[in-house]
Structure formats: C-alpha cells, structure tokens
Amino acid sequence: MDLSGYRCMWLLAMFDLPTDTKTARRHYAQFRKSLLKDGFTQMQYSVYVRHCASEENTTVHVERVKAFLPPDGEVRMMSITDKQYERMHIFWGKKRKPPEPPPQQLELF
Amino acid sequence: MIKRTIEISQQPAHLSVHLGQLRIRKHTDDESAPLMASVPCEDIGMLVVDHAQTTYSHHALAELIQAGAAVLICGANHLPAGMLLPFSNNHEVVWRINDQIAASKPVIKQLWKQLVVAKIRGQAATIAHDAVAQRSLLDDAKQVRSGDPTNREAVAAKTYWQAWRNDHAPNFRRQPQSNDPVNGMLNYGYAVLRAAVARALVSAGLQPAIGIHHANRSNPFCLADDLIEPLRPFVDHCVRELSINGHQQINRDVKQALLNLLAKTVCLDNTTGPLMVSLHRYTASLVQCLRGEFKQLLIPVGVCEPQSPPSSND
Numbered sequence: 035m036d037l038s039g040y041r042c043m044w045l046l047a048m049f050d051l052p053t054d055t056k057t058a059r060r061h062y063a064q065f066r067k068s069l070l071k072d073g074f075t076q077m078q079y080s081v082y083v084r085h086c087a088s089e090e091n092t093t094v095h096v097e098r099v100k101a102f103l104p105p106d107g108e109v110r111m112m113s114i115t116d117k118q119y120e121r122m123h124i125f126w127g128k129k130r131k132p133p134e135p136p137p138q139q140l141e142l143f
Numbered sequence: 144m145i146k147r148t149i150e151i152s153q154q155p156a157h158l159s160v161h162l163g164q165l166r167i168r169k170h171t172d173d174e175s176a177p178l179m180a181s182v183p184c185e186d187i188g189m190l191v192v193d194h195a196q197t198t199y200s201h202h203a204l205a206e207l208i209q210a211g212a213a214v215l216i217c218g219a220n221h222l223p224a225g226m227l228l229p230f231s232n233n234h235e236v237v238w239r240i241n242d243q244i245a246a247s248k249p250v251i252k253q254l255w256k257q258l259v260v261a262k263i264r265g266q267a268a269t270i271a272h273d274a275v276a277q278r279s280l281l282d283d284a285k286q287v288r289s290g291d292p293t294n295r296e297a298v299a300a301k302t303y304w305q306a307w308r309n310d311h312a313p314n315f316r317r318q319p320q321s322n323d324p325v326n327g328m329l330n331y332g333y334a335v336l337r338a339a340v341a342r343a344l345v346s347a348g349l350q351p352a353i354g355i356h357h358a359n360r361s362n363p364f365c366l367a368d369d370l371i372e373p374l375r376p377f378v379d380h381c382v383r384e385l386s387i388n389g390h391q392q393i394n395r396d397v398k399q400a401l402l403n404l405l406a407k408t409v410c411l412d413n414t415t416g417p418l419m420v421s422l423h424r425y426t427a428s429l430v431q432c433l434r435g436e437f438k439q440l441l442i443p444v445g446v447c448e449p450q451s452p453p454s455s456n457d
Contacts, residue, residue: 067162070162070163070164071162071163071164072163072183073163073164073183073185073186075181084183086144087144087145087147087186088144090144091144137147137182138147139145139147139148139406140147140148140149140150140399140402140403140405140406141147141148141149141150141180142149142150142151142152142153142395142398142399142402143149143150143151143152143153143154143156143167143179143180
C-alpha cells in the first residue's frame with residue numbers, strides 16, 4: 035500500500051549556475067558533488083533526479099539541498115509521483131525511449 | 144518511509160562506495176566491470192549477501208554501518224550466518240540499556256506474557272483452515288499467565304505444527320537443525336526477521352543481548368529472539384504457501400517471497416504500514432514499557448487479525 039506508484043516520488047533538481055569565473059565554477063562543482071552525495075543522479079546537463087519512497091522523504095531532501103545551495107544562480111526543485119514520471123516522453127534523436135523504472139524496495143542481484 | 148532491501152546471490156559482485164552511493168559492480172578481473180546498480184547508502188535498510196565470490200571495499204562496509212543498514216552475511220548453507228550492525232547511535236543509549244538491566248521481574252514477566260499471547264494468536268490466524276486446532280490455540284492464549292509458568296507456548300506449538308502440515312509436507316516436524324527444505328525456508332525467513340528486529344533494537348538504543356525470556360549465555364541476540372516470537376507466524380504463513388505451491392528448495396522465488404515479508408502490510412496500534420517500518424514503533428514501545436511509562440507493548444499483527452485484548456493484571 036505504501037509502495038504504490040502514487041506514493042513513490044521523483045524529486046527533480048534543475049539549475050542554472052554561472053560558470054564565468056573560477057569561483058563560480060568551483061561553486062557549481064561543489065553543488066553538483068553535493069547533489070550526487072545526496073543520492074541524485076544526472077538526468078541531463080543541469081537536471082538531476084532522486085527517487086524518494088514517500089512524500090515526507092522528498093521534504094527531507096529538499097531541505098538538504100536548501101542547506102547547500104550555491105551563492106549565485108537559480109535552482110528549481112519539483113517532485114512528481116512515479117505514476118506521472120512513467121508518462122514522461124523521452125526522445126533519443128527521433129526515437130522514443132521509456133523513462134528509467136523506479137528502484138524496487140526489494141532487489142535481488 | 145521504508146528502507147530498501149538488497150540481496151546479492153545470483154552473480155558475484157564487488158561492493159564499493161562513491162560519494163555516499165553503494166556501487167554494485169559485476170565482479171570480473173576486467174577493470175571496466177559494468178555497474179549493476181548505484182543505491183544511496185542511506186536508503187538501504189538491509190543488505191543480504193549470499194554469493195561466495197562477493198568482495199567488499201572497507202569504505203562500503205563502513206558507510207553502510209554508518210547509514211544504519213544491517214549487512215547479513217550468508218554462510219555455505221545459504222542461511223544468514225552473521226550480521227554487521229552499528230554500535231547504537233541513539234541519543235539515550237546508556238539510559239535505555241540501564242532501564243533494560245533495572246527492569247523489575249514483574250514487568251519482564253508481563254512483557255513475556257504479552258509476547259506469548261500475541262504469538263499464539265498469530266499462530267491461530269495461520270491455521271484458520273483447521274477450526275478445532277484454532278479454537279484450541281485461542282484457548283491456550285487465554286490461559287497464558289504472567290511469565291507463562293505453565294508454558295502455554297510449548298503446548299500451543301505442538302497443536303500448531305500438527306495443524307500446519309499440508310499435502311506437500313504431510314509429516315512435517317519443526318526442527319531448526321534439520322536440513323530439509325521446509326525447515327530451511329523457515330530458518331531463512333526467521334533469520335531475515337531476526338536481523339530486521341535486531342537492527343530496530345540497536346536503532347532504539349537497546350542492547351540485544353539482554354533478553355526478556357531468552358537468556359542463553361552464548362546468544363548475543365536474546366532480545367531479538369524474544370521480540371521475533373509474535374512475528375514468526377508471518378514467516379510460517381508465507382512458507383506454508385510456498386510449500387503448497389510446490390517449492391522444494393530455497394530458490395530465487397522463495398527468497399523473494401521471504402524478503403518481501405519486510406514490506407508486508409501489518410497493523411500496529413490501529414495504523415497500518417510495512418512491517419520493517421512498524422518494527423521501530425514496536426521497539427520504541429518496548430523502551431517505554433521498560434521505563435515503566437506504559438504497560439502495553441505495541442505488537443505488529445496481520446491486517447485481518449484482531450488486536451490483542453489489553454492484558455489483565457495477574
């Protein structure tokens with residue numbers, strides 16, 4: 035019940051950071067590293083995504099990102115349910131590909 | 144939020160950590176081994192490793208422990224042989240262990256009574272197909288007194304295991320040391336639950352070696368063995384279904400079914416949720432009972448079962 039596609043969330047972090055000076059590039063690199071350390075994966079150049087098992091968990095990660103925001107530039111965060119995420123259209127060249135499946139609670143390797 | 148369970152047994156893997164993410168790579172001599180998965184360490188609740196060629200980096204183990212994950216290492220017989228648990232980082236761990244040691248005998252006996260009653264009622268729900276045995280178990284449950292001096296637990300077990308038999312296991316006898324498939328499946332399920340309970344105990348600041356009823360001098364998980372009693376019927380029910388469906392050995396489907404028990408919906412204190420999450424409230428209520436704040440232990444029950452009636456004062 036708790037693990038349904040309507041409850042699992044994907045948290046998107048989208049940003050536009052300046053890269054004109056060396057300091058700006060360092061802030062960008064630190065911000066990106068912090069996102070990776072918090073469990074985000076890179077979806078596109080300035081778009082990172084993290085799967086969260088519940089809405090409460092997305093709040094945790096939003097607060098964390100707020101804590102390591104860079105001094106300059108724009109960061110946007112949006113959470114959508116797994117059911118919405120799986121409806122994403124992804125095009126490679128002209129071919130459409132399905133979005134990555136959500137991680138399962140139990141995974142066997 | 145329920146943490147994730149990862150089981151590695153199908154292929155040899157190398158576990159390492161990069162930027163807080165557990166990397167599971169296929170274990171080959173080739174440097175460019177393909178990445179099978181990258182999972183945030185903090186999202187992992189349990190890692191069960193059952194492949195003999197698995198390798199770990201030190202950092203991976205350290206990060207997993209720090210993230211509060213339990214790492215279960217399976218032995219040659221594919222049953223969990225040991226586990227890696229963090230030393231407690233609960234903020235009141237010293238007080239709570241002192242409460243455990245200082246708990247009075249009457250409190251301990253009352254808690255054991257509640258655990259036994261819940262266990263027998265859970266067993267009764269599992270053998271609903273045998274109405275006579277079920278009634279007998281429910282009667283046994285009513286007769287349990289503080290500390291269970293007449294050992295209703297053992298009496299109920301005898302009726303229970305006979306009624307538990309099914310066409311695929313007509314002469315089944317519960318023998319933990321036995322190697323037959325059904326006992327093996329039960330052992331695996333119990334070991335997984337025991338690890339989950341031990342993890343919840345440690346996270347609640349309790350010392351698993353200080354038990355309520357179990358007190359064997361060489362058992363470092365006495366308290367986990369006590370708390371797992373009312374949860375055993377969940378495993379029993381699952382294994383019975385597996386046995387009826389013809390599973391003769393611990394294969395991938397069996398492991399999946401047993402590990403999925405951690406995500407099974409249970410009811411605790413009139414709220415439902417996954418079992419692994421309910422274990423935290425279960426152990427938190429034990430802390431409160433040991434402190435003398437509450438008398439009633441909150442025990443997870445199956446969703447269709449009625450909650451245990453409040454314990455009378457013996």
